[in-house]
Amino acid sequence: MDDIPVEKIIRSRRRSIALVITPDGNLIVRAPLKAPAAMINKFVNEKRSWIQKKFKEIKQRPAATVHEYVEGETFFYLGRAYPLHIVESGNNPIERADRLCVCRTLLPDIRHRLKCWYMQEAQREIYTRCMWFLMTTGYTPESIRITDARQRWGSCTSTGGLNFSWRLIQAPLEIVDYVIVHELVHLRQPDHSKKFWSKVEEIMPDYERRREWLRENERLLRI
Numbered sequence: 660m661d662d663i664p665v666e667k668i669i670r671s672r673r674r675s676i677a678l679v680i681t682p683d684g685n686l687i688v689r690a691p692l693k694a695p696a697a698m699i700n701k702f703v704n705e706k707r708s709w710i711q712k713k714f715k716e717i718k719q720r721p722a723a724t725v726h727e728y729v730e731g732e733t734f735f736y737l738g739r740a741y742p743l744h745i746v747e748s749g750n751n752p753i754e755r756a757d758r759l760c761v762c763r764t765l766l767p768d769i770r771h772r773l774k775c776w777y778m779q780e781a782q783r784e785i786y787t788r789c790m791w792f793l794m795t796t797g798y799t800p801e802s803i804r805i806t807d808a809r810q811r812w813g814s815c816t817s818t819g820g821l822n823f824s825w826r827l828i829q830a831p832l833e834i835v836d837y838v839i840v841h842e843l844v845h846l847r848q849p850d851h852s853k854k855f856w857s858k859v860e861e862i863m864p865d866y867e868r869r870r871e872w873l874r875e876n877e878r879l880l881r882i
């Protein structure tokens with residue numbers, strides 16, 4: 660596997676070897692505690708074409724956006740692009756109109772202030788969408804929280820709580836809906852088995868298209 664760089668090998672009490680490609684395009688191998696190096700090498704070698712395909716896919720994705728918080732810069736909200744507009748004064752320090760208007764007084768702290776704003780908006784929008792799906796599906800989480808997660812759009816805790824990254828609010832509403840449905844179904848089906856996906860499909864027949872969008876737009880998670 661000379662030409663396949665392994666970033667890290669994580670050993671744990673597991674039975675099989677698994678490969679994980681991080682959003683940055685690093686290969687991580689998960690292996691049983693006592694798996695010999697030769698066995699791991701062989702496994703990686705056998706998966707060579709899959710790994711190379713994944714590496715290629717990641718290279719073709721748009722790079723992560725690094726914001727500079729300057730006039731005209733694009734910010735996403737529910738899938739729509741809003742140019743940043745610095746204003747001298749306004750009714751609210753941050754206001755979403757045809758542009759994302761931010762008062763000049765916030766500039767020294769703009770990164771933090773915009774994040775707080777996104778979190779607040781995410782709380783409202785995601786909560787409202789959750790309520791809709793709770794009513795229509797009968798699934799009932801213990802709690803719904805908005806987090807600062809950078810690695811995942813949503814998660815389901817072992818105690819039946821749902822977490823969503825505020826970064827999800829950058830995505831179109833139909834994508835927000837998919838993540839909500841995905842996590843809701845985890846309340847009853849914690850794995851990603853066939854049974855899990857068929858339950859997702861029952862609620863959302865076109866989920867695959869939405870899932871693909873998320874895969875291609877992972878960079879939004881890193882903002």
Ligand SMILES: [Zn+2]
Binds near residue numbers: 841845851
């Ligand atoms: Zn899942």
